[in-house]
Amino acid sequence: MDSDSDFYGDEEEIRELESRVAQFDPSTFWQDRETLTMAAPYIKSESSSTSPAPATQLHNPYEGQYCCAKQLNETIEGFLSRLPPATTNVDSDIPWIYVANPYIPRQDRGGEEAPVEFGADLGKFIEGGEKRLEMCSDFVRVLEARPAIGRGGGRGGGGRGGPTKAMMSREIAKEKAECVDDILMLAKVLKVATGKWMLFIEPAYVNDVWATVARATVKNELGIAAKVAPREERGSKKERLICIYTYDFSDKDDVGRVLARMKQLDLVRTGPGRRPIYYKAEFQDAYTHLGIAGGNPWGLKASLYSSNDIFAHIGEKFGKTPLKREKEEEEDIRRPEKKIKKEEDSDAWTF
Numbered sequence: 001m002d003s004d005s006d007f008y009g010d011e012e013e014i015r016e017l018e019s020r021v022a023q024f025d026p027s028t029f030w031q032d033r034e035t036l037t038m039a040a041p042y043i044k045s046e047s048s049s050t051s052p053a054p055a056t057q058l059h060n061p062y063e064g065q066y067c068c069a070k071q072l073n074e075t076i077e078g079f080l081s082r083l084p085p086a087t088t089n090v091d092s093d094i095p096w097i098y099v100a101n102p103y104i105p106r107q108d109r110g111g112e113e114a115p116v117e118f119g120a121d122l123g124k125f126i127e128g129g130e131k132r133l134e135m136c137s138d139f140v141r142v143l144e145a146r147p148a149i150g151r152g153g154g155r156g157g158g159g160r161g162g163p164t165k166a167m168m169s170r171e172i173a174k175e176k177a178e179c180v181d182d183i184l185m186l187a188k189v190l191k192v193a194t195g196k197w198m199l200f201i202e203p204a205y206v207n208d209v210w211a212t213v214a215r216a217t218v219k220n221e222l223g224i225a226a227k228v229a230p231r232e233e234r235g236s237k238k239e240r241l242i243c244i245y246t247y248d249f250s251d252k253d254d255v256g257r258v259l260a261r262m263k264q265l266d267l268v269r270t271g272p273g274r275r276p277i278y279y280k281a282e283f284q285d286a287y288t289h290l291g292i293a294g295g296n297p298w299g300l301k302a303s304l305y306s307s308n309d310i311f312a313h314i315g316e317k318f319g320k321t322p323l324k325r326e327k328e329e330e331e332d333i334r335r336p337e338k339k340i341k342k343e344e345d346s347d348a349w350t351f
Contacts, residue, residue, distance in 0.1 A: 058102040061115035061225075069098040076218050085240060086207045090230040099214045100225045104247070115225055117247070120191040125283060128186050136179040136298055140172050176299045183300075187283040188250060194224065195249035195281040195304065197258065199267060200239040203231070212265050213242055223247065223258050249281035249304055256314045259307055268307055278303040279310070 062069030070079040076099075083097050100106065106115035146163070163171070187193060201209050210228045217226045223246040232238060246258050259279075262268045268277055281304045 059105045060100050060102055061106045062098050062100055068094040076215055080211050080214060084207050085210050085228045085230055086203055088230045090232055094230050096227040097230055098227045099217050101217050101220055103220045104224045106224055117191045122192055125187055125190045125192045129183055132179055132182050133298060136175055139175050143168055143172060179298055180300060192283050193248045194245055195279055196243040196245045197277060197279050199242040199277060201242060202239055203237065206240040210242060212267060213244060216265060221261055252313050255279060256310045259310050260314065276306040276308045279305040
């Protein structure tokens with residue numbers, strides 16, 4: 001803020017806003033912001049689609065939840081046969097069907113989302129997020145309450161007496177962007193950093209697609225965990241949601257690595273007429289706790305990335321566009337048709 005200008009209000013208003021900012025950003029938060037270093041995940045690899053050599057000790061945050069999750073002493077084929085999503089009914093014991101990457105140590109947070117990093121604090125994130133959104137709303141309210149002053153001293157224009165409407169709009173947009181950035185940083189500091197690629201699959205194909213996801217997850221080829229929605233009722237035509245979790249929404253290279261492997265597995269398709277899939281960060285699910293829905297006044301989005309965004313990131317980093325990569329793959333590698341690849345030219349897939 002430029003405290004020499006009355007654009008932001010008188011000295012009392014400036015002091016009040018600055019005081020609230022100081023209260024929201026305690027020294028420990030900013031120390032963490034400067035020194036934050038995320039531990040390199042076991043799954044990250046820039047040179048190939050597979051991960052570095054896994055640790056010898058296997059992990060399962062869902063161990064003991066036999067009714068709804070794969071267990072360490074269970075084969076992947078046995079798990080898939082025991083809990084096929086096409087015919088497994090949802091109930092209080094089976095809200096989702098889960099599988100974890102056994103090479104990534106994670107903690108079950110007791111909910112329906114991904115296992116979290118040790119030390120994650122969703123409660124503090126919600127508390128801090130509420131305060132930051134309140135600050136943003138107060139800033140906008142104070143600014144909008146001050147009428148724009150014209151060049152001649154009247155309302156509606158711009159001049160020395162006050163801000164123009166265009167200036168006010170720019171400042172509001174800037175504040176909203178800073179609010180979103182602060183929430184992103186708060187999520188990382190409090191280790192609320194997981195995210196998920198989402199696939200919406202028709203019931204006829206859900207067993208095959210889920211089997212591909214589950215097998216790749218336990219082989220350390222995708223993310224930290226995955227889940228699929230069970231059947232709500234017999235004969236339901238509702239699409240099933242499959243979530244593939246990554247360790248950190250801000251690591252676009254790792255998010256892209258998982259997406260690229262999904263494409264190799266025919267879980268994602270690119271090209272004319274193909275719809276993108278979307279990636280959502282865990283903290284965006286926490287928006288519901290903050291009372292935030294789509295079209296909210298803060299400009300917070302329902303999803304963080306689309307597959308188009310991440311394919312573009314991959315193209316910029318490695319110098320190839322997704323379409324060029326796809327063409328080269330088709331020319332150089334003739335993969336046999338897989339069981340899950342249903343009628344290439346049909347519209348059966350939803351992604």
